[in-house]
Amino acid sequence: MRKVKYAIIGAGTSGLTALSYLKKRNEDFVMIQGGPYGTTCARVGCMPSKALIHTANHYHQRHHMAEIGIENAEQQEVDLVKVMQRVRALRDRFTGGVKSGSTDTLAPGQLIEGYAEFVAPNQLKVNDEVIEAERIIIANGSRPVVPTPWKELGDKLMTSDEIFELETLPKRIAVIGLGVIGLELGQALARLGIEVVGVEMLNTLGGLSVPEVVEEAVAEFSKEFPVHLGVAANLRLNPDNPEEVEVQIGEEKVYVDAVFASLGRRPNIDNLNLAAAGVELDGRGMPNFNLHTSQIEDKPIFIAGDVNGYRQILHEAGDEGRMAVLNAVSYPQISAYARKTSLGVAFTDPQIGLVGQRYTELDADKIEVVTFKLNCANGRAIVIGQDKGAISLFADKESKQLLGAELFLFEGEHMAHLLAWMIEQKLTVMDLLRMPFYHPVLEEALQSALRELAHKLYPQDTDWMEAELSALEG
Numbered sequence: 001m002r003k004v005k006y007a008i009i010g011a012g013t014s015g016l017t018a019l020s021y022l023k024k025r026n027e028d029f030v031m032i033q034g035g036p037y038g039t040t041c042a043r044v045g046c047m048p049s050k051a052l053i054h055t056a057n058h059y060h061q062r063h064h065m066a067e068i069g070i071e072n073a074e075q076q077e078v079d080l081v082k083v084m085q086r087v088r089a090l091r092d093r094f095t096g097g098v099k100s101g102s103t104d105t106l107a108p109g110q111l112i113e114g115y116a117e118f119v120a121p122n123q124l125k126v127n128d129e130v131i132e133a134e135r136i137i138i139a140n141g142s143r144p145v146v147p148t149p150w151k152e153l154g155d156k157l158m159t160s161d162e163i164f165e166l167e168t169l170p171k172r173i174a175v176i177g178l179g180v181i182g183l184e185l186g187q188a189l190a191r192l193g194i195e196v197v198g199v200e201m202l203n204t205l206g207g208l209s210v211p212e213v214v215e216e217a218v219a220e221f222s223k224e225f226p227v228h229l230g231v232a233a234n235l236r237l238n239p240d241n242p243e244e245v246e247v248q249i250g251e252e253k254v255y256v257d258a259v260f261a262s263l264g265r266r267p268n269i270d271n272l273n274l275a276a277a278g279v280e281l282d283g284r285g286m287p288n289f290n291l292h293t294s295q296i297e298d299k300p301i302f303i304a305g306d307v308n309g310y311r312q313i314l315h316e317a318g319d320e321g322r323m324a325v326l327n328a329v330s331y332p333q334i335s336a337y338a339r340k341t342s343l344g345v346a347f348t349d350p351q352i353g354l355v356g357q358r359y360t361e362l363d364a365d366k367i368e369v370v371t372f373k374l375n376c377a378n379g380r381a382i383v384i385g386q387d388k389g390a391i392s393l394f395a396d397k398e399s400k401q402l403l404g405a406e407l408f409l410f411e412g413e414h415m416a417h418l419l420a421w422m423i424e425q426k427l428t429v430m431d432l433l434r435m436p437f438y439h440p441v442l443e444e445a446l447q448s449a450l451r452e453l454a455h456k457l458y459p460q461d462t463d464w465m466e467a468e469l470s471a472l473e474g
């Protein structure tokens with residue numbers, strides 16, 4: 001048995017963040033990594049998906065060139081083999097960068113290849129070796145949800161783990177699950193000329209919840225591929241042609257060459273035999289951990305990144321890795337850290353932005369809500385042909401602070417950040433109206449939404465001219 005002070009399970013974004021801290025301090029640690037190196041984000045997640053989306057969006061522009069006076073753009077062609085080669089070349093560049101700055105730099109013995117599982121409270125088994133670690137950071141990520149019966153579809157069923165490996169793309173794909181991954185990749189595939197059909201069991205998509213924003217988003221995506229909401233698809237190989245998959249959507253049957261499953265990601269917690277660590281698991285198999293410390297119960301075990309099932313996005317994985325390692329080092333002294341304002345962006349076109357508290361989680365009696373549609377007089381949106389989508393804002397009636405926002409907006413990633421930073425600063429709607437807004441920019445639509453919200457929040461007799469200016473003292 002080998003004894004170390006720290007063990008990190010998983011060399012993803014979260015685990016590598018923790019690793020960088022221990023390495024800098026010359027601590028006694030092991031990093032245990034099962035599966036390919038380079039992180040989910042760089043290897044099969046954020047980066048290859050954004051590379052595919054980039055080409056898809058450029059190619060899609062050919063449909064809008066004639067309206068701005070550029071002729072013959074419709075004749076452009078896409079070489080799908082080259083597209084996929086570029087996706088993989090960029091993927092290799094990103095994973096190479098990750099590895100060379102992290103796992104490749106470890107001394108012999110600091111890196112163990114294999115899947116760890118607990119065999120006792122402080123003991124992990126990897127292959128045939130048992131590691132005893134005083135403090136353990138669990139950062140072993142998540143994996144795509146795939147219902148067992150669907151596995152019968154063999155290689156006609158894909159997830160984000162497989163799609164970027166394809167030499168070229170199938171002609172017809174059913175995308176099941178229109179959350180973030182399904183929408184980003186479904187739209188990109190449709191834009192690359194693939195016949196896409198989208199199915200989502202909820203009556204919304206992309207995590208949106210404000211009815212007017214959902215309506216705008218459904219209308220826009222439906223222009224590019226059929227979107228079926230509120231229905232779960234049944235899948236089987238076509239009995240008359242096993243080269244095809246039969247997708248039953250309610251009464252309708254659709255035949256496709258492949259299915260892309262984007263049903264969510266399941267924490268890899270079930271692989272760890274946490275019961276052997278004396279950790280109690282809830283009905284979903286999850287341990288009781290503190291979101292502000294990353295600690296599991298009061299044990300020297302910390303959990304960070306996708307595996308905790310909280311906010312499965314990259315910057316949160318990084319923050320949780322930081323929190324986990326700081327507390328692992330200071331254990332038994334534990335510090336609680338504030339969680340940052342929630343921020344999510346789907347890189348669709350228009351983009352979806354979910355910021356701060358969710359509309360559905362708020363008490364409707366305590367908030368004011370406005371939804372400003374981009375087809376209502378925003379000069380910049382009209383000039384660039386992006387007068388579609390909506391900005392929805394929610395503020396607290398009493399404090400007048402902005403609490404959250406939902407965006408469906410061209411390049412909304414930037415406004416989503418501005419809004420998250422505003423909420424993080426606890427600014428009121430009037431504080432925000434005192435900020436400068438340039439002309440002509442999309443942010444003027446935010447200004448219009450804020451003005452509408454202010455009219456709901458502040459007394460009827462407010463002098464708006466005066467209110468938007470800051471009075472000088474003395």
Ligand SMILES: Cc1cc2nc3c(=O)[nH]c(=O)nc-3n(C[C@H](O)[C@H](O)[C@H](O)COP(=O)(O)OP(=O)(O)OC[C@H]3O[C@@H](n4cnc5c(N)ncnc54)[C@H](O)[C@@H]3O)c2cc1C
Pocket residue numbers: 009010011012013014015032033034035036037039040041042044045046047049114115116117139140141142160181268271272304305306307311312313314315317
């Ligand atoms: C298609 C796609 C697109 C995405 N796009 C975005 C985006 O645009 N923006 C964003 O913020 N987020 C995005 N994400 C989410 C983001 O990639 C994840 O939130 C993030 O990578 C999670 O990092 P992690 O460190 O928790 O896990 P990972 O990076 O998955 O690392 C966990 C590692 O642990 C290993 N492992 C598993 N079990 C064991 C074990 N028992 N022992 C040892 N090692 C083990 C795994 O093989 C893996 O290498 C996307 C995800 C996907 C799939």
Ligand SMILES: NC(=O)c1ccc[n+]([C@@H]2O[C@H](COP(=O)([O-])OP(=O)(O)OC[C@H]3O[C@@H](n4cnc5c(N)ncnc54)[C@H](O)[C@@H]3O)[C@@H](O)[C@H]2O)c1
Pocket residue numbers: 176177178179180181182184199200201202205206207231232233262263264265311312313344345346347
């Ligand atoms: N841009 C980004 O930040 C980004 C991009 C991709 C992924 N991610 C992360 O990856 C995680 C996983 O993404 P995801 O899109 O797989 O999950 P998700 O939870 O966003 O969406 C999954 C969707 O599938 C639906 N669904 C589940 N089972 C279904 C069924 N049988 N039939 C039809 N619909 C079904 C769900 O209702 C849900 O809307 C996300 O939570 C996100 O945090 C982030």
